[in-house]
Amino acid sequence: MNASAPSVPSEPHVMHTYGRLPIALSHGKGVWVWDVNGRRYLDALGGIAVNTLGHAHPKLVPALQDQIGKMIHCSNYYHVPLQEQLAAKLVELSGLTNAFFCNSGLEANEAAIKIARKFGNDRGNTNPEILVFEGAFHGRSLATLSATANPKIHAGFGPLVPGFVRVPLNDIAAVEKALDAHPNITAIFLETIQGEGGVQAARIEFLQQLRAVCDRRDLLLMLDEVQCGIGRTGKWFAHQWAGIKPDVMPLAKGLGSGVPVGAVVCGPRAAKVLQPGNHGTTFGGNPLAMRAGVETLRLMIEEDLLANAAKVGAELKAGLAGELAGVAGVKDVRGQGLMLGIELDRPAGAMVGRCAEAGLMINVTADRVIRLVPALVMSSEEAAQVVSLLAPQIKQFLSETQA
Numbered sequence: 001m002n003a004s005a006p007s008v009p010s011e012p013h014v015m016h017t018y019g020r021l022p023i024a025l026s027h028g029k030g031v032w033v034w035d036v037n038g039r040r041y042l043d044a045l046g047g048i049a050v051n052t053l054g055h056a057h058p059k060l061v062p063a064l065q066d067q068i069g070k071m072i073h074c075s076n077y078y079h080v081p082l083q084e085q086l087a088a089k090l091v092e093l094s095g096l097t098n099a100f101f102c103n104s105g106l107e108a109n110e111a112a113i114k115i116a117r118k119f120g121n122d123r124g125n126t127n128p129e130i131l132v133f134e135g136a137f138h139g140r141s142l143a144t145l146s147a148t149a150n151p152k153i154h155a156g157f158g159p160l161v162p163g164f165v166r167v168p169l170n171d172i173a174a175v176e177k178a179l180d181a182h183p184n185i186t187a188i189f190l191e192t193i194q195g196e197g198g199v200q201a202a203r204i205e206f207l208q209q210l211r212a213v214c215d216r217r218d219l220l221l222m223l224d225e226v227q228c229g230i231g232r233t234g235k236w237f238a239h240q241w242a243g244i245k246p247d248v249m250p251l252a253k254g255l256g257s258g259v260p261v262g263a264v265v266c267g268p269r270a271a272k273v274l275q276p277g278n279h280g281t282t283f284g285g286n287p288l289a290m291r292a293g294v295e296t297l298r299l300m301i302e303e304d305l306l307a308n309a310a311k312v313g314a315e316l317k318a319g320l321a322g323e324l325a326g327v328a329g330v331k332d333v334r335g336q337g338l339m340l341g342i343e344l345d346r347p348a349g350a351m352v353g354r355c356a357e358a359g360l361m362i363n364v365t366a367d368r369v370i371r372l373v374p375a376l377v378m379s380s381e382e383a384a385q386v387v388s389l390l391a392p393q394i395k396q397f398l399s400e401t402q403a
Contacts, residue, residue: 044373045372053376090265094245097266102284132149132165136190175213211244249266259289321333338375341372344368
């Protein structure tokens with residue numbers, strides 16, 4: 001960062017698993033954060049689509065303080081009333097049947113994979129397979145990285161878990177061909193909008209076709225809404241734009257506004273697949289996490305954040321598209337609500353540090369796509385500030401680099 005600024009402490013005892021920027025954050029408010037040196041940043045990353053209500057929300061903070069004073073954790077050997085409260089709300093919002101709670105998107109996706117396998121085994125399919133898609137990212141456990149399409153994530157962790165068949169996204173003919181060639185496929189598993197894959201959406205007609213295929217062939221449709229769910233696109237779940245319902249829906253990220261919460265919400269076809277002893281978790285569904293989920297959904301409704309995400313997201317997208325129109329090197333500005341991607345024609349990793357220097361937090365996925373997933377409380381004025389900070393940085397970067 002600034003040469004005159006105090007240096008960020010080194011981390012000799014922390015495992016070196018992240019390529020960090022030289023920034024240590026101290027606190028935040030709304031969509032703004034401050035580092036330990038007192039510098040302010042506009043947070044257009046939102047903890048990677050996690051901080052739904054922004055930082056230090058004035059109604060979430062006291063609710064969590066209240067819960068910490070009562071109970072943080074108890075074992076799942078006992079009833080946790082807040083689990084039923086949160087599950088009931090997710091069922092109401094999704095039109096599905098029941099929910100299992102865990103700690104993260106990876107765990108939610110892992111549970112979905114287990115559901116798919118047991119669904120097959122329960123029907124006499126002793127070697128069940130799952131259809132997955134190019135560009136997918138479902139997590140970093142052995143099973144979820146095997147379902148993921150990124151060879152960089154696979155490298156060094158072979159042999160991969162078998163049982164996954166991969167086809168291109170938005171190609172129903174390829175789906176049908178794979179299903180014919182692999183009769184053991186028991187589920188179709190995809191992100192409604194690929195986040196790590198570069199903000200690539202499954203088209204509405206493709207989602208509708210997949211729903212029909214799964215109904216016709218008695219397969220589970222499993223839609224990973226870990227990143228694009230919880231109001232981010234302007235509906236509670238991104239697949240609702242297609243007017244369909246999945247059989248299995250993993251959730252996480254924005255569900256707890258920063259408190260780790262994962263969930264798998266199931267419809268009637270999958271609702272009773274897991275029985276006592278089939279799956280479980282120590283920390284998942286604990287009272288603090290459940291209170292965070294309950295309060296997040298309550299405040300989203302109270303503050304009409306779905307409408308805000310749709311409105312402000314459209315303004316942000318239009319502002320960027322206008323500023324970048326005709327700029328050589330900008331291939332696309334895409335996304336929906338407050339999940340947007342700006343695709344360049346060259347590797348764009350350097351943009352993360354450049355934007356941080358300018359006081360803006362973003363990240364880059366799929367090597368060339370600048371991703372914006374800010375808190376759903378972002379205002380129109382703050383979206384305009386994102387445009388005013390980001391567009392010049394993109395133009396300058398493109399003028400200084402080659403494709």
